[in-house]
Amino acid sequence: MEKEKSFWRIAFERGLVAGVILLLISLIGMLEAFKGREIIGGLFTMSQVLIVGTLYLTGAASGKLAQNNLRQSALGAMLTGAVGGFTTGLLPIIGTLVNLRSVLLNASPELYKILSFGTGPYLGLVVLTIVGALSGLAAVLLNLVKGWPRQAINNSLVAIIMLGLLADLFRVTIEQWGNLSVLLSWMLAIKGLSYAGVAAILAVTFGLSYLKGRKPAQAGSVSIFQQKGPKKYAAWLAAGIGLLLVPPILGVYFSEVLDNVGIYILMGLGMNILLGYTGMFNLGFVAYYALGAYTVGVLTSPETSANPIPWIAAMPVALLVAIIAGVVLSIPVLRMRGDYLGIVTLGFGEIIRILAGSDLLKPWIGGANGITQIARPGIALWLTKAVPGFQIQQTVYYVILFFVIVGIFLSIRLRDSRQGRAWMAIREDEDVAQAMGIDLVNVKLLAVIVSSALGGLAGALFAGRLSSTYPQSYTLMVSLNALCLIIVGGMGSIPGVVAGSLALVGLPDLLREFGEFRMLVYGALLVVMMLVKPEGLLPAEAAKREFHTEENAPAAAD
């Protein structure tokens, strides 16, 4: 009895939590921002997905507490959902009675309409409570489905929401294909996905999950890229061709987003070497990025140079400047550890930004006006002229792709080298690493050199892509982005850097509504990651071991 009581209580409290979350995202304006994003045209919007999704997920969490008792589990989940819905539903009622707007800017009639699903405040309370209960019930019932159908449901939900969110971009993209656009245009409604599109997504996800589910899961299934033989080469070849075809097929906007992702991948790789491999904390990474960009700017723009040189000639100088700064700034801090290093480097980053915008250096680097007319990479310019219809964003993509591949290759080689092993030993224990014969100063300096070069390269590409550079681009956010993306991707993991950049830089760029809430989403995402998948999206071997040691017990052979 005692146990049952506590279960209901937990379910009730979770409902309150769901309510608080919903009230929060309502009052910061997130629900309203997404009301125009129809996921399935004419059927439901992203705001509704957020409401139902929150109630569904918290309901599912309560349901899982009583997994062996279906009735209890279902009732608990419904209680959670209903409490969450009810709590949220109180807001429109209070809002119509009292004027909340003077304090809470976003408490608008528009918001109340969203929260009450278009009905009035009182009916809305009933509707929201019922929606909550049904979401909880749905969560528990769906949890009964096992195996490939379950996988298919999850995948199709994610696919529908993602594609629905990106429907506008999807439309812009296929419109560029001219007559070929009819191939896919039926998938879209005026806003969001069409019913036919939803049906197609369902068919594809169910089909794929069925095929995959039928095959017996191979022990420790390896991705196709790691398998041996021709299959592996075919997979890499296909991936390579796919990457090369991105600009013509996906168009200007996606290319631009991916350019940005690529720049952050380079910074992430640098941060990964510092923090992921060597364990050195750096919150001033933006300094290298800024120096790379400004070096290219100063050398290639006619505004700042009497003899402007081409981008390709300025780029190596940019790397050199970033490296020199990295080494010089590191000498006093090499002996520091952890938080101290973070704070000192944070200061360096800020100093560089302030210097860039200062009147002191204005004659040379433009001060607050920045530098414009920066040279773009020659090959990108040439391609833009040579291929009709190609925009600079699409051609710079290839330049960035090239350097990203070089950066990844370099990172892999270093990781597997003697230096790489020394880095990891330092990360584990500096004193012991020294006793093994590792020269801390040398090995750390090498990490600094490589990572500042990668940061400088990212900056050089950034300046060359936009053809201009302004001091306000080099805020602490850049360093934080680079830090967050390796945390989310998986500390010390190269695929993780790519996944993290796509998730933290690519997605928010694609969804402009997220812009405002970027920090909030980051924070929430980091908390959720730490709770659910602390090792990151695509963790490195060593991190997998650390977080899942029990699964690693050896097949004890005696």
Next chain:
Amino acid sequence: MAMLELENVHTYYGNIHALKGISMKVEKGEIVTLIGANGAGKTTTLRTITGILRPREGKVTLNGEDLSQFKAHEIVYKGVSMVPEGRGIFGRLTVSENLDMGAYSRKDKNFAPDLERIFNLFPRLKERRSQVAGTLSGGEQQMLAMARALMARPQLILMDEPSMGLAPVLVEAIFDTIVQINKEGTTVLLVEQNALMALSIASRGYVLQTGTIVLHDTAENLKKNEMVQKAYLGME
């Protein structure tokens, strides 16, 4: 000439005077033990020998060569390996990778004979070669720390409380291995709180008390010494 010699060594942590003029010698082929209570300065002595700490006064010599001219990471190239306090294994690396790190200082890459020797001494490690070191038991971690130190082919091995936290049976096994390693030609400086065990395998011993060596004698004599018996062997 002694293999290792400390002459009037004074070491400080800031203004904490941790070693107050220590002198000791380790001859080639010996097992020498340094015993003392918590906080006596045993670890500090080893850290001073390996160059992580620098003596403010006095000097440390290895085969007559002053070690103060070398950096901490260079000491292992001189043939001195360390089994650190609390084992200090690389927890996220596998057993094999830990052993590789132990051989970091070596120019040659012919590890096969060393691995064979190590797996003879510690058969348990052989079974667990690909296991993550952090998941080894305490005893296995101690074996790994010793094995890793041997990978550098040291002439002198410094061990900081290898018996710490281990069951009596395991302590005996570890000490048997120390004797074995010594017989195979490696000189040992053994820091211990477990004075009884340490004195039973060592030829000579030093007793350290709050940064000062208060006694120095053969192991036999130390075992009979009244003060040692009282303070370190738990006899009245």
